[in-house]
Amino acid sequence: MGRKRNEMEEFSRALEVLLAGETLRLSDTSQDTLPSKIRHQLMRLSDAMAGSRERAARDQQEIREMIAQLAHQMRNPLANLESYLELLDMEEDPGECRFCLDAVKDAERKIRFLTEGFLKMARLEQRIIQIRKDAEDLEKTVLDCILQEQKAAEEKGIELLMTGEHPKPVRHDAVWLGEAVCNLLDNSIKYSPPESVVEVELTANEMFARILVRDFGVGIEPEEEALIFQRFYRGVRTRGSEGFGLGLYLAREIVRQHDGFMKVTRRRQGLETAIYLPEE
Template sequence: MKLLKPKVLFIGLIILVSGILIYALLLNNLALLISCICLVIYGVLIFFIERKKIQEELNLLSVMIDRMMNQERVEGIQKHDEFMSSKIQHQLEKVNTLFVSKQEDIERDRDEIRLLINDIAHQMRTPITNMKLYLELLELEELTQTQQQYVDSVEKAMDTLSFLSENFIRMSRIEGKIIQLKSMEQSLTTTIYEAITVIDGLASSRNVQIHFDEELAYVVSHDFHWMKEAIINLLDNAIKYSYENSDIYIQINENEMFMQIEIIDQGIGVNEEEEAQIFQRFYRGQRVSNQKGLGLGLYITRMIIQTHDGYIKVKRKDRGSIFSIILPK
């Protein structure tokens, strides 16, 4: 059942009392007239007092909900037990206590997992380096064709392990907020061009052409090495999931407040329902489940861009996807 608004109740009261006043005047009854006036004054006072109480309660509940949304505790807020909303306040506090407790557990478990991954990755570095050294020594020997195939297979496995361990270390450093950006006003064009240089070999192996006009001069504050890493990840992703003999276009747009980098590929694209998920840690899209990978590249890229106070998004098109990096100027 809907409650009547205070304004409606007040108007109804005025109409009722006005009717009584008219009736009292017609009867020429002074006592009834004075009683009606007193009733009006009393009604008005009660109306404004109750309205103020309701407003205070609503403000209090609003503050509690805001604190809960900000993952803050709601302790220390004055309660008004005589109001009907005191029960709601108590329930909100219980929900908030439960929510904060669960959030703390999640944060603690995540920190422990991050430290474990970091330790494992660091421990892997030494044996991987030693194994690569032994492989290099083996290649100095005269090997049969079969032996050379075995060595090549082991080298590929070592490269994969090295790639995974380095990505785990990057992820741990970024999540632990222990990286220090050396942001400065510098050429974004140069950073992108250097990233293309690194990834050009992979593009050539799939006969994918990367188009970028390095003649244009764009300058924005960023860390050269980390931004280069983010762009390499996006280009690597675009090349892996593009069809052979296709094109990748890199465009830069700017306005007074932002600089936007667009990487446009002609690949398999992204499902609409996955656009908000592909930047999550370890997420693998439905269309790429048969491809190698752990789902770390886009996650690390998102963390790097967020560390630059920017954000990244993806938009699907008829053929391929558009990945956009937005950086503040």
């Protein structure tokens, strides 16, 4: 009787330790007895709770880093917005007023882009947005993206060239995968010279369908292949151009939620960025 009471007190203390969020340490968990099995289950519960606490701490740290990064990215557009609004309030010359208004609109556009990108990023990371995969025509999804980016390409005299084919339907969310492909095209157009070509190639094998975007732009440094998918990362060769380093990060998150992966390949001139989607 005294032994059972001691065991019950031991289990009660163990539960108090777990409820306090502390690490539980119990011995004698390997014997084939009921008390030993209970100790074993309590240790498993302790390990699971410790893992949950670690994940929660990582999530909180990531959120803090995201907010800090967003605040850093917002600083310049907000400062510009404030400055030009002050100038607009004092300026009487119509030409100068127009200049200030254009600058205000540009700052507002950048802030809106950052805000929308941040919200998409947070929702994708937290799985708030559900990727709904259906067997759809991959060629149509890619072609829709090319048509969407056509105007930006024409403004620089860039030809968007689509090659290859994929007649077999591929399970994907056309809206979200389209966003990923548009991000790749947007980057290629932005960092390519005028009067050049951006190629989009569709290929497939038994395991994967591949969407390859190839450009002849500024490219990246050798050490940047492992960095360019990071949130807010800007390549050394692109830091003088407009951008915030969100496009490739968002594209990779979208592709990951399609159970696919992305790969970048440096070329002598330009860059190849590929999306791989599983054939099901």
